[in-house]
Amino acid sequence: MTLEAPLVKAHWTPVPCDVCSSARQEALGERRYTVSGRTQRFDMRFQDAVCLDCGFVFAARRPDDAFLMAYYRDAHIGHRGGELHFDAEARSAVVRRHVRSGGRVVEVGANDGAFTAILKDQGFEAFGFDPVEADEARDVAKGFAGSGAGAPQADADGVVAYYVLEHVIDPRAWLAELASYLKPGGVLIVEVPNYATHPEDSLNMEHLLHFTPDSLARMLASCGFEMIETPGATVAYGQAAVARKTGEVPPPSPRPDAVQSARMAYRQAAAARQARLDAAVSAASAAKALSQGPETPIYVWGANEYAERAAPLLSKVFKSVTVLDKSPSKVGKAFDGLAEPIAHPDDTQGVDGAIFLVCSPNWNRQIAEEILQRSRPALAVIDAVTGAVLSPSSP
Ligand SMILES: [Zn+2]
Numbered sequence: 479m480t481l482e483a484p485l486v487k488a489h490w491t492p493v494p495c496d497v498c499s500s501a502r503q504e505a506l507g508e509r510r511y512t513v514s515g516r517t518q519r520f521d522m523r524f525q526d527a528v529c530l531d532c533g534f535v536f537a538a539r540r541p542d543d544a545f546l547m548a549y550y551r552d553a554h555i556g557h558r559g560g561e562l563h564f565d566a567e568a569r570s571a572v573v574r575r576h577v578r579s580g581g582r583v584v585e586v587g588a589n590d591g592a593f594t595a596i597l598k599d600q601g602f603e604a605f606g607f608d609p610v611e612a613d614e615a616r617d618v619a620k621g622f623a624g625s626g627a628g629a630p631q632a633d634a635d636g637v638v639a640y641y642v643l644e645h646v647i648d649p650r651a652w653l654a655e656l657a658s659y660l661k662p663g664g665v666l667i668v669e670v671p672n673y674a675t676h677p678e679d680s681l682n683m684e685h686l687l688h689f690t691p692d693s694l695a696r697m698l699a700s701c702g703f704e705m706i707e708t709p710g711a712t713v714a715y716g717q718a719a720v721a722r723k724t725g726e727v728p729p730p731s732p733r734p735d736a737v738q739s740a741r742m743a744y745r746q747a748a749a750a751r752q753a754r755l756d757a758a759v760s761a762a763s764a765a766k767a768l769s770q771g772p773e774t775p776i777y778v779w780g781a782n783e784y785a786e787r788a789a790p791l792l793s794k795v796f797k798s799v800t801v802l803d804k805s806p807s808k809v810g811k812a813f814d815g816l817a818e819p820i821a822h823p824d825d826t827q828g829v830d831g832a833i834f835l836v837c838s839p840n841w842n843r844q845i846a847e848e849i850l851q852r853s854r855p856a857l858a859v860i861d862a863v864t865g866a867v868l869s870p871s872s873p
Contacts, residue, residue, distance in 0.1 A: 488541030495529035502530040515553030533736025535688040565712040581635030587642035644685040653701040676715035677747035758787035760865030768858040780837030790815040835862040
């Protein structure tokens with residue numbers, strides 16, 4: 479019996495459209511998750527809406543600052559060490575194109591400082607800040623934008639923020655703060671998920687704001703930035719923008735024609751997500767069919783929503799169901815509905831004839847290979863995201 483961590487609830491406040499300030503909005507759906515952090519669990523409830531005047535999709539209620547701060551410190555999985563998850567050369571090339579050699583660059587949401595370090599290596603006077611990772615990172619102060627953690631005032635040549643804007647409670651105040659770091663004419667480089675091309679990635683459990691290229695451009699314009707380039711994004715589901723601080727704000731431009739495509743993208747993403755959750759149920763059925771009975775050890779690799787769907791079904795049939803994850807912040811924690819805590823994949827050494835359900839939307843092929851290369855033979859490897867049996871390969 480594991481003691482459950484306390485559940486933290488936010489105080490939610492309704493908001494108008496962030497892009498055009500209209501209060502006319504239509505509910506699209508709710509996304510609700512309980513996210514387990516290192517010491518607490520968080521009750522995430524996003525009520526998504528579309529602005530009826532401009533088609534912007536956003537969380538119609540925002541959590542309080544204290545909740546979000548606690549969430550990011552306790553539950554957010556940052557990237558640290560190891561392989562970069564973005565195209566570093568493409569990312570730094572954009573900075574070199576728009577910021578003078580040796581100029582001052584502030585990275586907001588710098589994570590483990592990997593990109594800040596690359597900018598320093600390229601001769602920029604670079605530093606960053608981040609609410610989570612600063613203990614290990616060099617040249618990264620701990621804090622959200624707005625904490626005043628050593629940020630320059632109006633003397634930066636460039637401010638860069640990759641996959642941060644979609645997380646912030648008050649994007650207009652946040653952009654105003656970033657503008658305050660910049661010299662007149664300084665450039666802001668941002669990347670965010672692209673809701674127009676990748677609505678399902680945009681609608682992940684931490685994102686409050688869902689930008690199309692058009693709504694991103696209008697948002698930046700409404701905060702005194704003039705768009706100067708839209709370079710390619712440095713992760714697959716993203717979009718990038720380079721804008722110059724002008725301080726001039728054009729009159730708002732309604733986009734009622736954008737509402738219908740925003741609704742359709744939301745429905746399409748919700749259907750795709752449901753199909754993937756259904757596939758996790760198919761994967762559990764496949765495990766039953768391939769097993770040698772209830773004694774067969776079952777491992778579910780990836781402590782995520784696919785595992786949440788499949789693992790409780792499996793635990794009704796099999797005596798030993800263990801969720802595996804490589805993230806140090808998850809190993810040893812309870813997994814909802816299972817007796818065993820989350821284990822590291824290395825803990826499965828020496829177990830023969832197990833069935834593995836692999837739960838990563840992007841890395842299941844590689845994980846399956848890793849399982850098959852380990853010394854002990856697996857009975858079967860099943861993809862919980864598609865429901866397909868990866869091994870034994872079908873004839
Ligand atoms: Zn709007």
